[in-house]
Every structure is written in structure tokens, then in C-alpha cells.
Amino acid sequence: MDNELDRRLAPLRARIDEIDAALIDLLNQRARVALEVGEVKKHFDAPVFRPERERQVIERLQRLGQGPLANEHVEAIWRQIMSASRAIEAPQAVAYLGPEGTFSEQAALAYFGDATDRVAAPSIDEVFRAVESGAVDFAVVPVENSTEGVVSRTLDLLLRTTRPITGEVSLPIHHHLLCRDAGAELASVARVCAHPQALAQCQHWLSQHLPNAERVPVSSNAEGARRAAIEAGTAAIAGERALQRYQLHAAARMIQDDPHNRTRFYVLGGTPPLSTGRDQTSLILSVRHEAGAVHRMLAPLARHGVSMNRFESRPARSGEWEYYFYVDVAGHANDQEVAAALADLRRDVLFFKLLGSYPRAQ
Numbered sequence: 409m410d411n412e413l414d415r416r417l418a419p420l421r422a423r424i425d426e427i428d429a430a431l432i433d434l435l436n437q438r439a440r441v442a443l444e445v446g447e448v449k450k451h452f453d454a455p456v457f458r459p460e461r462e463r464q465v466i467e468r469l470q471r472l473g474q475g476p477l478a479n480e481h482v483e484a485i486w487r488q489i490m491s492a493s494r495a496i497e498a499p500q501a502v503a504y505l506g507p508e509g510t511f512s513e514q515a516a517l518a519y520f521g522d523a524t525d526r527v528a529a530p531s532i533d534e535v536f537r538a539v540e541s542g543a544v545d546f547a548v549v550p551v552e553n554s555t556e557g558v559v560s561r562t563l564d565l566l567l568r569t570t571r572p573i574t575g576e577v578s579l580p581i582h583h584h585l586l587c588r589d590a591g592a593e594l595a596s597v598a599r600v601c602a603h604p605q606a607l608a609q610c611q612h613w614l615s616q617h618l619p620n621a622e623r624v625p626v627s628s629n630a631e632g633a634r635r636a637a638i639e640a641g642t643a644a645i646a647g648e649r650a651l652q653r654y655q656l657h658a659a660a661r662m663i664q665d666d667p668h669n670r671t672r673f674y675v676l677g678g679t680p681p682l683s684t685g686r687d688q689t690s691l692i693l694s695v696r697h698e699a700g701a702v703h704r705m706l707a708p709l710a711r712h713g714v715s716m717n718r719f720e721s722r723p724a725r726s727g728e729w730e731y732y733f734y735v736d737v738a739g740h741a742n743d744q745e746v747a748a749a750l751a752d753l754r755r756d757v758l759f760f761k762l763l764g765s766y767p768r769a770q
């Protein structure tokens with residue numbers, strides 16, 4: 409049987425080897441061009457990372473592709489290829505909310521690929537500080553989860569940051585129940601360690617399948633995974649990245665109550681990207697606390713036909729009932745109608761901050 413299998417596989421593998429040889433040659437040709445691009449950019453002091461160009465490259469290839477590679481695989485492959493190009497042009501670093509194995513790290517990987525240095529920071533404040541101080545080139549911060557709502561610390565820090573939002577990542581959040589031993593029975597799980605948000609996102613599953621296990625909130629899912637790796641009877645709730653990092657085994661997969669659970673992240677730092685035709689612009693606004701003010705605040709958007717993708721309010725903490733409004737609109741600040749709407753908005757509101765325009769997450 410094995411001989412027959414080998415006999416059938418051998419010629420197919422020979423073809424794959426041949427194609428790989430051609431690919432490595434082409435990839436190195438591409439990398440040599442990236443080196444030249446790097447030289448030109450250095451001469452003009454131009455940014456290495458150009459997300460709008462990367463979007464163009466990926467979308468063109470998705471149009472050219474005839475399958476069976478799915479669009480998301482084309483994207484993942486070229487994300488890595490261009491990540492390597494960037495590393496060849498000039499090494500870059502990105503800070504994320506650590507420790508290693510968090511969904512923030514997964515988001516940083518998805519956006520920048522493997523070849524960007526990743527720096528784990530202990531808190532969202534430290535992630536912002538790292539990019540503000542220039543210790544890293546970029547930061548990835550969580551903004552909102554489809555089940556749990558906004559990450560208020562991120563919203564508060566966006567108010568003060570001097571760095572632009574230059575990108576967005578929307579990551580499906582798939583939680584697994586992770587244990588130290590392969591084939592562990594659910595009955596052997598005495599406690600489940602995870603970040604309170606992950607415990608909340610899996611509460612129905614836990615009640616159904618582990619009604620007697622203690623639920624232990626910890627500082628991050630990765631911390632839960634670290635404990636599960638060394639403690640008998642302890643399981644963690646975490647994602648694929650933590651599973652790999654802590655060499656755990658999934659006793660159950662996809663245990664989040666909402667199968668469509670996603671978290672959105674912003675990428676901060678770098679140079680504001682140019683318009684791609686599928687962009688989003690993020691703003692913070694504030695108006696006088698009086699009847700009809702919010703309605704009037706948004707009128708310029710309607711007047712110029714700009715649609716709103718998101719609207720969030722946060723207390724201004726001034727002691728009075730004043731609010732900051734976090735607004736995402738469709739389009740780039742340089743697009744004609746958005747530019748006109750922003751000019752009107754800026755004139756009418758008490759406070760206006762343009763956080764950035766960037767390609768929308770796929």
C-alpha cells in the first residue's frame with residue numbers, strides 16, 4: 409500500500425520540486441528588485457511600508473488568479489512575500505499587547521507578516537508609548553470586539569496620540585480549550601484560566617461542557633496558556649498562536665459562543681497611506697452639550713454623501729456630561745466628498761481630530 413502510495417506521489421512531488429525551483433528563482437529576482445526599491449526610497453527618504461501599494465498588488469493578483477488558490481491564501485502568501493521585501497529594504501518593528509501568543513500578536517502577524525520584528529508590551533498604554541517614543545515603527549491596538557464592545561482604554565489613548573492610524577485589521581476570534589496533554593478528557597479539567605473577555609465569550613460553552621470547572625480570570629489568554637502548559641488540571645482558552653507558542657493541545661476547538669466573533673485592531677505609525685478607493689477615515693469630534701447638537705454635528709456627512717461606518721461615544725471626563733464621539737466614515741480624507749465634509753465638520757464642532765485615513769480591512 410505504502411509502495412503504491414509512494415509510486416503515485418513521486419511524479420507529483422517531482423513536479424512540485426520543479427515548480428518550487430522556478431518559484432525560488434522568481435522570488436529572489438523579486439527580492440533583488442525590492443533591494444533596488446529600498447535604495448531609491450533611502451535616497452528620497454520615502455517610507456518603506458506602503459499599505460496602499462500592497463493592497464493594489466494583492467487585489468491585482470486575486471483578479472489574475474484562476475484558482476484553486478482562494479483569495480485569502482493569495483493574500484496570506486503575498487503578505488509574507490512583501491513582509492520579506494520590507495525587511496530587505498529596512499528592518500521594521502511593531503509593538504503589540506503581549507505576552508506572546510495573544511490575538512494582538514496574531515493581528516500584527518496578519519498585517520505585517522513574519523519578517524517584521526514584534527515587540528510584546530505589557531499594557532495598551534505601553535504599546536502607545538513604544539510607538540510615540542520611536543522605540544518601534546508601528547503599534548497594533550485592539551479597538552472593539554463584536555461580542556464584548558469597545559476597548560475603552562484604546563479610545564482614550566487615541567485622543568492624545570500624535571501618531572496616525574495607518575491601517576486596520578479585522579481578525580476572526582476563534583477560541584480553543586487548550587490543555588498540556590494530548591487526548592486530555594474534559595473531565596480532567598479542574599480549572600479554566602483565561603482573560604475575562606475570553607471567559608465571557610465562551611460562557612455558554614463552559615456552562616454546558618465544564619459546569620464544575622473553576623473559571624479563573626488572568627491578565628491575558630497567553631498567561632492562561634502559560635499556566636496550562638505547566639499545571640495539571642488547568643486548561644486555557646486561547647487562539648492558534650498560543651496553542652503553538654506554548655505547545656498545547658486543543659481539547660475542544662471553536663468554543664466561542666458566537667461563531668462570527670471578531671476583533672478589530674488599528675495600526676498606528678508610519679506614513680499616512682494614499683487613497684486606494686476602499687478606505688476609511690477615523691475622527692474624534694466633540695460638540696457643545698445642547699439639544700440637537702449631535703444631529704447638527706453629523707449633517708455635513710449627509711450633505712456630502714459620506715456614509716458613516718461606526719459611531720461611538722466616550723465621556724470626556726471633564727466632570728460635566730460632555731462626550732467625545734469616535735466616528736469612522738467611508739472614504740479617504742483626500743477624496744473630494746470626504747474632504748468637503750471634513751472641512752464643514754471642522755468649522756462646526758468644538759473639537760476635531762483626524763486620526764487617519766487607511767485601507768479598509770478586507
Ligand SMILES: O=C(O)C(=O)C[C@]1(C(=O)O)C=C[C@@H](O)C=C1
Nearest residue numbers: 445456457458461462490493494
Ligand atoms: O512598491 C514599493 O514601494 C515596495 O517597497 C515594494 C513592496 C513589494 O514587495 O511589492 C514592498 C513594500 C511596500 O510596502 C510595498 C510593496
